[in-house]
Amino acid sequence: MDPTKFGRKLKESKKEGNRKKKGKKMSRAFLCKSLLLTPSLYSAPLTSLKPTLTSASPSYRVRRMATEASSSPSSHTGGDAIHPDPTSSSPPASSAIDFLSLCHRLKTTKRAGWVKRDVKDPESVADHMYRMGLMALIASDIPGVNRDKCIKIAIVHDIAEAIVGDITPTDGVPKAEKNRREQEAMDHMCKLLGGGSIAKEIGELWMEYEGNSSPEAQIVKDFDKVEMILQALEYENGQGKDLDEFFQSTAGKFQTDVGKAWAAEIVSRRKKQG
Numbered sequence: 001m002d003p004t005k006f007g008r009k010l011k012e013s014k015k016e017g018n019r020k021k022k023g024k025k026m027s028r029a030f031l032c033k034s035l036l037l038t039p040s041l042y043s044a045p046l047t048s049l050k051p052t053l054t055s056a057s058p059s060y061r062v063r064r065m066a067t068e069a070s071s072s073p074s075s076h077t078g079g080d081a082i083h084p085d086p087t088s089s090s091p092p093a094s095s096a097i098d099f100l101s102l103c104h105r106l107k108t109t110k111r112a113g114w115v116k117r118d119v120k121d122p123e124s125v126a127d128h129m130y131r132m133g134l135m136a137l138i139a140s141d142i143p144g145v146n147r148d149k150c151i152k153i154a155i156v157h158d159i160a161e162a163i164v165g166d167i168t169p170t171d172g173v174p175k176a177e178k179n180r181r182e183q184e185a186m187d188h189m190c191k192l193l194g195g196g197s198i199a200k201e202i203g204e205l206w207m208e209y210e211g212n213s214s215p216e217a218q219i220v221k222d223f224d225k226v227e228m229i230l231q232a233l234e235y236e237n238g239q240g241k242d243l244d245e246f247f248q249s250t251a252g253k254f255q256t257d258v259g260k261a262w263a264a265e266i267v268s269r270r271k272k273q274g
Contacts, residue, residue: 091194099193105162112166113228117243119235125161128227129154135223139258145215149205153220156202157209160185179210222259225250229263233270 091099106126114122136150158166163185167178186206190199208217229250232243247267254260 089197091196091198095192095194099189102162102189102192103159106159109161109165112168112171113246114231114235116168116170117241119241120239123231125158125166128231129158131230132157132220132223132227135227135262136220139219142215142219142258145219149214149216150219150223152201153205153209153216154223156205157220157224159189159202159206163188182210218255219258222254222256222263225254226259226262226266230266233266236270237273 090096106129107124109125110122111125111128132154133151136147136154139147139150141147160182161167164178164181167173167181173181186203190203193199193202208214209220212218212221229247232246235241236243247270250263254263
C-alpha cells in the first residue's frame with residue numbers, strides 16, 4: 001500500500017475514535033443532568049418513600065400522643081413542680097398524710113368481739129369496713145339510693161375507732177359516753193384533715209350513719225350486721241368456734257330488703273353446714 005494513503009487512513013481512524021469518545025462523554029453528561037432534573041425514585045427524598053400518616057392510622061395516633069406528652073408540663077423532669085390548685089377543696093399534703101397516718105390504726109386495731117372470743121388472727125377494723133365497701137359496690141340498684149354515698153359511708157362509719165378503739169356493748173361504756181368519745185374523735189380527725197369541704201363531708205357521712213337518718217345509712221347499717229355474721233360463719237368453719245351469739249344479736253334487726261336477703265342466705269348456709 002502507498003505510504004501516503006496509509007498515513008491518511010490512520011489519521012482518519014484516529015479522528016473517528018476521538019469523535020466516538022466525545023459522544024460517549026456527552027451521553028453520560030446528558031444522562032446525569034436528566035437524573036438531576038427529572039423526579040424519580042433516585043432523586044426523590046427518603047421521606048417520600050415512607051407511607052403517609054393519616055389521622056386514622058395507629059402510627060399517627062402514637063406519634064401525636066408522644067408529641068402531646070412531650071409538650072405537657074408534667075413531662076418536663078427539669079421544669080417547675082406542679083402545685084395543687086389553691087382553690088381546690090383537697091386538703092394540703094401535710095394534712096392528708098397526717099390524717100392517713102392516724103387511719104393506719106384502723107389496720108392494726110383488731111375487732112374486739114373476736115378478740116374476746118379467742119379467735120385466732122382476728123380481722124381488723126379496716127378489714128371489716130373494706131368488705132362493707134364491697135357490699136355497697138355490688139348490691140343491686142335501689143331506686144332513690146345513692147350507691148356512691150353508701151360506699152363512702154361504709155368507708156368512714158367506724159373511722160373514729162382509730163382513736164377510741166372498738167368499744168363493744170360488753171365494755172360497760174354507756175351509749176351516750178361512747179357517742180361523746182367518738183364525736184370528739186371525729187372532730188379531731190376532721191380538724192387534722194384541714195377542716196375543708198372534704199373533712200366536712202366525712203363528718204356529715206359519719207353523723208348520718210350514727211343517726212340512721214337516710215336510706216343509704218340504713219343500708220350500710222344492715223351491711224355492718226351482714227358482714228359481722230358472715231365473718232362469724234367463716235370463723236366457725238375455719239376454727240371450729242361456736243359464735244351463735246352474733247347471729248342471735250342481729251336476728252330480726254335488718255331494715256332493708258337487701259340486708260334481709262343476704263342475712264337469710266348466710267343463716268341458711270350455716271344451717272346446712274351445721
